[in-house]
Amino acid sequence: MRVKPSELIDPFRPAEGAPPHALMAFIRWCISGAWGVIALAAIVSALAGLTETGTAWVLGKVIDTVVSHGREALFTAANAGIFALALAFFLLARPLAFGLSNLATAVVVAPAVSPLVMSRLHRWMLTQSVGFFDDDFAGRIAQKQAQTANAMTNFVVEAINVLAFALASLIGTFALVTAIDPWLALVFAVWFVFYIALIRWFMPRIRLRSKARAAARAVVTGQVVDTITNIRTVKLFAHAEREDAAAIDAIDTFRGRALEFGKLSASLRLSLMVLAGLLPLLLTGGALVAWSRGAASEGDIVAAGVVSIRVAQMTGWVSFALMGLYRDIGEIEDGMRTLTPDRRLPDAPDARPLALTGGGIRFDGVDFAYGKAVGGVTAISLDVAPGEKLGIVGPSGAGKSTLVALLLRLHDPEAGRILIDGQDLRGVTQDSLRRAIGMVTxxxxxxxxxxxxxxxxxxxxxxxxxxxxxxxxxxxxxxxxxxxxxxxxxxxxxxxxxxxxxxxxxxxxxxxxxxxxxxxAPILVLDEATSALDSEVEAEIQDTLYDVMQGKTVIAIAHRLSTIAHMDRIVVLSDGRIAEQGSHEALLAAGGLYARLWAHQSGGFLGEG
CATH class of the missing domain: 3.40.50.300 (P-loop containing nucleotide triphosphate hydrolases)
Known part of the structure; x- marks a missing residue:
């Protein structure tokens, strides 16, 4: 079966393991599986780069032929070979080399690398715990994924188009000037050392300022997305000016980082223009000196001049491309800092699918405080029988939603364990657990x-x-x-x-x-499931919920106590602990916390007192 060029890289191939935190390891993780095709594209680009030297060499040979044979003998059969060579080179070899190079990057590599990186980062995000997303802007995370995929694509494409191309061109140029005159090669080598020194001084600074600019841009995006996401709240509280001021502050910071980057970039360009202007003078002048000593031909002068002008032009292009590469590296590092932290709750290596036999739930000495000293739940021991309908009530902050989050394994208990039908939740796969639980929040x-x-x-x-x-x-x-x-x-x-x-x-x-x-699902969790409904619709829905609950284990959280009065059992939480439990009638008769809450609820809703 023939493989199309666009299919040489699988754009959705999964990555192995978690993304590393080191830059080069992260780059390898992002584009693993594509290295062979990328290397082939780099070789094709290098061949295109060698044609730059070939151009100067062919022109030099043509000029030597013209000079040595004169006008009268120029267009004779003896010179047909050199002219055929020139035609074949300029009309076939050079266009073919550049065409294949462009095909490799524009059709084979670039359209595959971007979705490859984006899909891998997206899959990684899907494995993170909810706490990861709670600590950041949704828009910022999405922007970092897109930014990193785009920067990685630019990095790979520019590395192929620039580094491989330029390296081959420089090697070819050094070989050409060495053939003309070894002293000319020494002059070129000295110039190249100064060029490398200039790049080594500027590029790390470009990289740092690029990272700062990327981070500031991400803050702007996060601020704007946060405002737009909550635009109703902004308008209800008449805080458009406040949001505008916050956005302007973030934009002004980004502007400052962009100015710092721009000033450094302008300094680099000026320095490069001066250095690039020296090269044609040095190489052409050196070739003239060699010609004056009889060590070089007229064609060598032309070849040195052509290749020096091309290399001078290319050094500017390469430097700007390197600046882009460092900018891309800065953006990759910035995205890496946001996206690579491992906040997963992974399945155990030997985790098995949850085997449901009845839907019985046990909280066995469970503590969880979100890593803090206070809050959450403490010493929760609770058995929910298969098919039992359990109501949970308590003031805000009592720990009701925390229990539900632990049951769904959005967090792991800091002490104790939770079991369903005798199986510790840490030992079952999370997907099978959550498929077994239906939830309305x-x-x-x-x-x-x-x-x-x-x-x-x-x-x-x-x-x-x-x-x-x-x-x-x-x-x-x-x-x-x-x-x-x-x-x-x-x-x-x-x-x-x-x-x-x-x-x-x-x-x-x-x-x-x-x-x-x-x-x-065999287990149903209702977390204020009817709180947004009016009384008439709620009454209709309650009948439906009673039907849906049949044969299921149910945990229902409510502030409206009347909605759970019919439950088999009610658990009352206070300050993260179980204060009391029993049926609605038994709890009222006991005259404890539940009875006080029932007496003090206003309009059917549980107060905060």
Missing amino acids: QETALFNRSARDNILYGNPDAGEDALHAAARKARADDFIAGLVDGSGRRGYEAHLGERGVKLSGGQRQRIALARAILKD
Whole structure:
């Protein structure tokens, strides 16, 4: 089977292991599996670079032929060979070399490296714990992935187009001037030493200032995305001026970093222009001196002049490309600092899929305080029988949502363990654990995709009848039928906006309920699942939830105590500990914390006192 040039690199090949923290190791991780093709592209680029020296050599031979034969004997059969060589070189060899070089980078390498790096970074992000994302801007993380993939692509392409090309050109030039006159080669070598010294002084500084500029740009992006993401809050609190000031401050910092980079760049360009201007004088002048001594021909003078002008032009181009390479390295390092920290909760090496036999849950002496001295939950020991309906109540900060996060293994307990049907959660795969748990939260998470896609997220393999049945049970079918988005898509095909912003809070929660109903997991977690619904819709949904709960182990968190009064058992948390537990009637009769909360709730909601 023939392989197309564009398919020589698999753009979605997975990386092995976690991304390293060292620069070169990180680069190898990003483009592993593509090195052979990249090396081949570099060889083709080097051949194109050698044609630069070949140009000067061929022209020199033509001039020597013209001088040695004179006008009368110029166009004779004896000279046909040199002219044929020139025609073949300029019309075939040189265009072919450059064409293959451009094909290698523009078709084979560049279109594959960018998706290769982006897909690897994205897969790595998907393995990070939720804490990683809680500590950063979503927009900043996304921007760092795109920035790193783009910088890595530029780095690889420029390394092929510039470094391989230029290195071959310089080697060819040194060989050519050595053939003309060894002293000329010495002059070229001295000039080249000064050129390298100039590059070595400027490039590390370019790299540092590039990193600073990239970091400042990322702050601007994060600030702007954070404002746009929360634009409703900005407008509700009339804080447009405050957000503008924060953005202007970030932009001004970025401007300062960009000015520092620009000044250094301008200094480099001026220095290079002076140094590049010396080379034609040195090489052409040296060739003239050699000619005056009879050590060089007229063609050698032309060859030295042509190659010196080309190398002088190329040194400027190479230097600017190196500046770009250092800029790309700076941006890669900046992205690396954000993206490579390992905040995963990995599966154990011998982790097995969760084997459900009934859905019984045990919290066995669980402590978790998010790495702090206070907060979270302490000494939680709790058994939830298979099929039991458990309500959890308590003031804000009591630890209710922390228990749920630990059950879903978004965090690991700092002490104790959690078991489902006797299996420690640390010993089962996280995917199998989360597939076994359906969840509806107070802060409903929806994608900017169609209503159909959002509901099917609970079970992507569900059929059309199951989709509509779940929507009807969640009382979402009617309002979905009337949806129209900005692109004219209707009903289940209408897109819901970022985080479902085009829907009311109640509508978003009904979509989430439909998704959980469609998932039909044996364990159901409801974290304020009906808090955004009005009383009439909530009453309808409650009947549906009672049906959905049948045969499942249920944990329901609520501030509205009336919504969990029917549960088999209610656990009351206070300051991260279990204060009391029992049925609704038993807890009221005990006259403890639950009874006080029940008596003091306002409008059916649990107060903070």
